[in-house]
Amino acid sequence: GEDVEQSLFLSVREGDSSVINCTYTDSSSTYLYWYKQEPGAGLQLLTYIFSNMDMKQDQRLTVLLNKKDKHLSLRIADTQTGDSAIYFCAESIRDYKLSFGAGTTVTVRA
Amino acid sequence: DAMVIQNPRYQVTQFGKPVTLSCSQTLNHNVMYWYQQKSSQAPKLLFHYYDKDFNNEADTPDNFQSRRPNTSFCFLDIRSPGLGDAAMYLCATSRGGENTEAFFGQGTRLTVV
Numbered sequence: 001g002e003d004v005e006q007s008l009f010l011s012v013r014e015g016d017s018s019v020i021n022c023t024y025t026d027s028s029s030t031y032l033y034w035y036k037q038e039p040g041a042g043l044q045l046l047t048y049i050f051s052n053m054d055m056k057q058d059q060r061l062t063v064l065l066n067k068k069d070k071h072l073s074l075r076i077a078d079t080q081t082g083d084s085a086i087y088f089c090a091e092s093i094r095d096y097k098l099s100f101g102a103g104t105t106v107t108v109r110a
Numbered sequence: 111d112a113m114v115i116q117n118p119r120y121q122v123t124q125f126g127k128p129v130t131l132s133c134s135q136t137l138n139h140n141v142m143y144w145y146q147q148k149s150s151q152a153p154k155l156l157f158h159y160y161d162k163d164f165n166n167e168a169d170t171p172d173n174f175q176s177r178r179p180n181t182s183f184c185f186l187d188i189r190s191p192g193l194g195d196a197a198m199y200l201c202a203t204s205r206g207g208e209n210t211e212a213f214f215g216q217g218t219r220l221t222v223v
Contacts, residue, residue: 030208030209031208031209031210031211033210033211033212035214037150040217040219041216041217042114042116042200042202042214042215042216042217043153043200043202043212043214044214045211045212045213045214048209048211050209086150088152088153092208092209092210095158095160095165096141096158096160096204096206096210097143097155097158097210098155098210098212100152100153101152102151102152103150103151103152105150
């Protein structure tokens with residue numbers, strides 16, 4: 001089946017690291033994605049990881065993948081107020097489609 | 111430079127009056143998608159095209175139709191909008207390979223009055 005789960009809310013202090021967690025069910029997913037959505041806007045692709053990798057780093061973003069546990073995480077270093085948004089985890093599934101989680105609302109407090 | 115462009119950004123329509131939302135892309139991608147998103151929920155896929163091949167999701171209401179006249183353009187037609195159809199509608203594209211890296215437009219916020 002295809003089911004992606006995320007915690008709904010995360011509050012973090014400015015300058016700290018944020019860690020957003022996600023679990024997925026489709027073991028055949030070859031790619032997993034993190035998207036960011038700011039209020040009233042579309043989804044912006046932040047990063048993705050291929051399933052044969054266990055880590056990917058891109059500037060302040062670090063993605064960790066535990067394929068055995070079907071667990072994906074996104075770490076944002078030095079979180080800024082501009083990082084306040086909803087973050088969606090997604091997995092690639094059949095027929096060129098994505099299955100999205102419900103999104104984690106990240107609030108950055110001063 | 112905008113790569114997936116949706117027009118209009120905001121659309122108000124009357125209950126039961128047909129409305130069309132449009133999407134264009136400059137990426138020359140094979141796949142175009144339409145999603146419905148309500149109240150910061152996960153985007154819900156309505157349908158997608160691979161080139162001209164149309165793929166409808168099983169739970170997409172018949173009230174929703176789509177057209178893709180060429181590679182660049184895709185339209186979402188809502189034949190008789192109800193109050194429950196008020197939502198953000200997101201268009202996205204992808205190349206159509208193994209990596210389903212999708213690029214989204216800014217969305218059209220639909221209000222039904």
